[in-house]
Amino acid sequence: MSLRTRALQVTTYLGLAILAIATLFPLLWVTSIALMRAPETAAGTPPLWPHHPTLYNVVDIIRRQHLGRYFFNSMVVAAATTALSVLVAGSAGYALARVDFRGRRLVSWLVMLGVLIPNQALVLPLFEMFRAVHLINHYAALVLPAAANPVGIVLVQAYMRGIPAEILDAARIDGASEWRIFRSIVVPLMAPMLAAVGVLIFVVSWNDFMWPMIAMQQEGMQTLPVALAAIDREHYQDIGLMAAGATVTILPMVLVFLASQRYYLRSVIAGSLTD
Amino acid sequence: MTRKHPSGVLFVLPALLLLALFVFIPLIGVFGLSLTDFDVYALADSANLHLIGAANYWHLLRDRQAWQALEVTLVVVLVGVPATLLLSLISALMIESIAERWRGLFRTALFVPVVCSTVAIAISWRYLLNTRFGLVNHLLALLGLGTPDWLGSPNLAILAITLVVVWKGFGYGMIIVAAARREIPDELYDAARIEGAGVRQRLLRITVPMLAPTLGLLALLDVSGYWQLFAEPYVLTQGGPLGSTTSLLLLMYERGFRWWRWGTASAIAMALTAVMWLFAWVQRHTRAGWRGE
Numbered sequence: 059m060s061l062r063t064r065a066l067q068v069t070t071y072l073g074l075a076i077l078a079i080a081t082l083f084p085l086l087w088v089t090s091i092a093l094m095r096a097p098e099t100a101a102g103t104p105p106l107w108p109h110h111p112t113l114y115n116v117v118d119i120i121r122r123q124h125l126g127r128y129f130f131n132s133m134v135v136a137a138a139t140t141a142l143s144v145l146v147a148g149s150a151g152y153a154l155a156r157v158d159f160r161g162r163r164l165v166s167w168l169v170m171l172g173v174l175i176p177n178q179a180l181v182l183p184l185f186e187m188f189r190a191v192h193l194i195n196h197y198a199a200l201v202l203p204a205a206a207n208p209v210g211i212v213l214v215q216a217y218m219r220g221i222p223a224e225i226l227d228a229a230r231i232d233g234a235s236e237w238r239i240f241r242s243i244v245v246p247l248m249a250p251m252l253a254a255v256g257v258l259i260f261v262v263s264w265n266d267f268m269w270p271m272i273a274m275q276q277e278g279m280q281t282l283p284v285a286l287a288a289i290d291r292e293h294y295q296d297i298g299l300m301a302a303g304a305t306v307t308i309l310p311m312v313l314v315f316l317a318s319q320r321y322y323l324r325s326v327i328a329g330s331l332t333d
Numbered sequence: 334m335t336r337k338h339p340s341g342v343l344f345v346l347p348a349l350l351l352l353a354l355f356v357f358i359p360l361i362g363v364f365g366l367s368l369t370d371f372d373v374y375a376l377a378d379s380a381n382l383h384l385i386g387a388a389n390y391w392h393l394l395r396d397r398q399a400w401q402a403l404e405v406t407l408v409v410v411l412v413g414v415p416a417t418l419l420l421s422l423i424s425a426l427m428i429e430s431i432a433e434r435w436r437g438l439f440r441t442a443l444f445v446p447v448v449c450s451t452v453a454i455a456i457s458w459r460y461l462l463n464t465r466f467g468l469v470n471h472l473l474a475l476l477g478l479g480t481p482d483w484l485g486s487p488n489l490a491i492l493a494i495t496l497v498v499v500w501k502g503f504g505y506g507m508i509i510v511a512a513a514r515r516e517i518p519d520e521l522y523d524a525a526r527i528e529g530a531g532v533r534q535r536l537l538r539i540t541v542p543m544l545a546p547t548l549g550l551l552a553l554l555d556v557s558g559y560w561q562l563f564a565e566p567y568v569l570t571q572g573g574p575l576g577s578t579t580s581l582l583l584l585m586y587e588r589g590f591r592w593w594r595w596g597t598a599s600a601i602a603m604a605l606t607a608v609m610w611l612f613a614w615v616q617r618h619t620r621a622g623w624r625g626e
Contacts, residue, residue, distance in 0.1 A: 066532065070427045071435075077424055078442035081504065087446065087468060088457040103471040123354040150348035159341030172356050174613050178561050178582055179602035182589050183362025184355065206351035236340040265450040267564045268582070272590060283452040287568055290456055297460055304453035311439060320443065322448075323508050330509040330550055 085308065091301035092116060099298045115302035125277055125306060126283040132264055135200045135281055139263040142205040144256045151214025152244050156226060157236070166215075172208030178268050185272055195276040202264070210255045213328050218244075222283050254325035257318045261311050282307045282323035345580065360606070367599035376593060387601035401576050405491055409562050409580070413495045413502075414555045418548060420499065421506025426540065428507070429514045440511070444504040451501070455568035458497045459484065484570050487577035494565050494578055497519040502558065513547035514540070551615040557609055581605050602624045 087106070091099060092115050094108040120126050153159070154166050188199045225247070229239045245252070264282070272283045280288065286303045293299050315322055367389050369375075375382035393399045429438050446454065461468050462483040470480040483493040517540065525535050562580040566572055572579035572587070579587075581601060589598030 067431075067436045067519070070430055074424070074427050074431065074439045077420075078439055079502065081443050081446050084454075084457055084461055084500075085449070086395075087461070091460070103466045103468060103579075127602050146347045146351060149344040153341045156337050157341035157344060159338055162341065162345075165345050168349070168352065168357075172352050175356055176359055176561050176565060176606055176609055177356070179585070179606050180356065180359035180363060181586075182599055182602065183548040183597055185590075186362070187359070188423030202351065203355040206348075206355040208352065208356070208383065211348055219468060236338060236344075240344070265448075265452075267450075267452055267567075268586065272586075283450045283564075286450075286456065287564075290452075290568060293548070294456075294459070297466075300456050303448075304456045307453040308449045310394060311448045311450065312445060315445065316441070321442070323440075326505060326508045327512040330547065330554075 060120070085312075089305050090134050091311075092298060092305040093169050094298055096298070099191045099237050104297070115298040119299050119302045119306070123237065123285070123289050123303070124278070125282070125303065128280055130304070131197075131279060132282040135197055135204075135270075136260050136263040138197065138201045139204040140260045142201060143210050143259045144205050144252050146205055147207065147210030147214050147255055148245065148248065148252050150211045150238065150324075152240060152248065154211070155215045156221075156223060156244075167212050169192035169208045169215075172206075172272045173212060177203070181269050184269065188273060194273055195279045199273040200263075200266075200281070201268055203269065204259070204266065207259060209329065210259060213255050213325060214248060214251055216328060217248055221247055250321065250324070251328070253318070254321040254328065257314065257322045258325040261314060261322070264311055342597060363599045363602045363606075366595050367603045369477035371595040371599075373593035385596070389596045390604075392597065393600050393604065396597075398576060398579070398584060400580050402581045402601075405576075405578060406560060406580045408491055408560060409495050409498060410556055410559045412492070413498050415558050416495070417501045417503045417506060417555050420503035421510050421551065422544070422548065424503065424507045425514055426536075429511050438532075440508065443507055446501045447504045449501070449563040452568055455497065455565050456492075456502055458500075460567050462493055485574060487574050490570050490574060490578045494562075494569060497569070498559060498562065498564055502555065506555065509551055510544060510547060514543055517543045549616060549619060552612060556612050556616075560605070560609055560612070575622060576617050 071194065090102055090108055092102060092104065093111040093113070095110070095112055095114055098104055098108065150165075150169075154162060154169070184203060185194070188194045193199050226239060226243065229243055234242075266281070267283050267287070270281045274280045274284060286307055289303060290300055368384055368386060370383050370385050370388075371383075424439075424443055428436050428443075431439070459493050460466075462470075463480050464470060464480065464485065464530075469483070471488045474480050481489055484490050490540075521543075522535055525539060530538065561582055563582040563586065566578040566583050567582055570578040572583050584604065585601040585605070588594045588601065
């Protein structure tokens, strides 16, 4: 190996190490502050590492700010959104790719158009609609709009196109009903992509902010990020408390990502190949 | 082969229903609202609601806050998107060039910010950038450099927000560029090497041109994401100082849900959507150009 190649290699590792420190360090620092108590967090720059690690702040924010309640809300909303979205995107993506029906091209086109509409620009009429049917401050106000996710449909559709149609045709010749084909053949075939879409939607739903803040105004109904932003407006000077809140909000999604990385990254890559 | 089957409609019906209810009807709703003087009085009594045509749009043209919000959002897009693309590209190429067993580790490390709640990230960065105890200025002071008031001065605050946005976003593109890089056949590089092309030439003559379509798509994804900037300024600066970090969406939110001036807020939302369509249109056409080469 020439000296130049060697130098390039060392530079590459060094560059990646610096980038990795830059991305991870802020997260680790905040986690570390969450585990500190008053003298360390009160004066000047907090030390990098808590000398006497304590869960005081975490317990404090859970007790005083009822973070458990918001955690529960976020879990319910993210889980329901994921379940509904996977069901909807799975069936629609399959049919758009592999079943011929009248109006298929129109539906495909509508889905593509949906991708191009910034959903945060729609919050005003959405608020009016949910207010009219008295669903503001209900989980449904977060779950239903989030399940109208054209990206999930496009991902499943693209994945199904990559699966040979012969497998389905054989089942059709055997006289299986469309619903049975879907349930016992299609779903297992696209399971990896459904898992990918599921994880993606779970994380997006957990982190969503603007619409949940508008739709959940009643005390106790907020999701974690919405509650965190509200607590922050009052307690931003309590760095230990806020660091604990940020950690509790971030950590579950990091764990979800670490556990499902293979699927998660697949949906990211697939999303870039779809058109 | 696909078969004619009427039951296909049943499979797409739930999706169609949800999209109609929560995307298309609201879009028409925003457009409709933008043509009215819907405000807090109309909210109380619909007799106070009038159609006023394009008046909201004309007012926006003379609205200094709206122009400032446009400028703020454009700065984040014009500075943030190229910076993100560059970081995504460089980190992807670096990861693809190191030994296989280390790739997963770095990929995970650089991607983690993408899955983190923007609100929580913004809170964290506000402490990092704090002038009194923040780590960033602590480090700058150790290096003997200046310790600016990141979030307190109008010019720096928007850059600080862009920094946070880029920090959180580039890992997403890295995954996509790395996947596209793996699709480039090795033969191209082998042939170039035989021809005597060096590292730089291979990068500029093979890698970058082959990745151009991917980077183009990524640019659109980044633009449409950054164009909808909201949570970062909401938490980090609340749009200040002096409105210097109030993005279009933040302005729409304030007009809509703090002042209940839904007419102007809807006009802002429509303008935002229209510009995004313009971005998509431009991207589509440049890509067609690349394909034609």
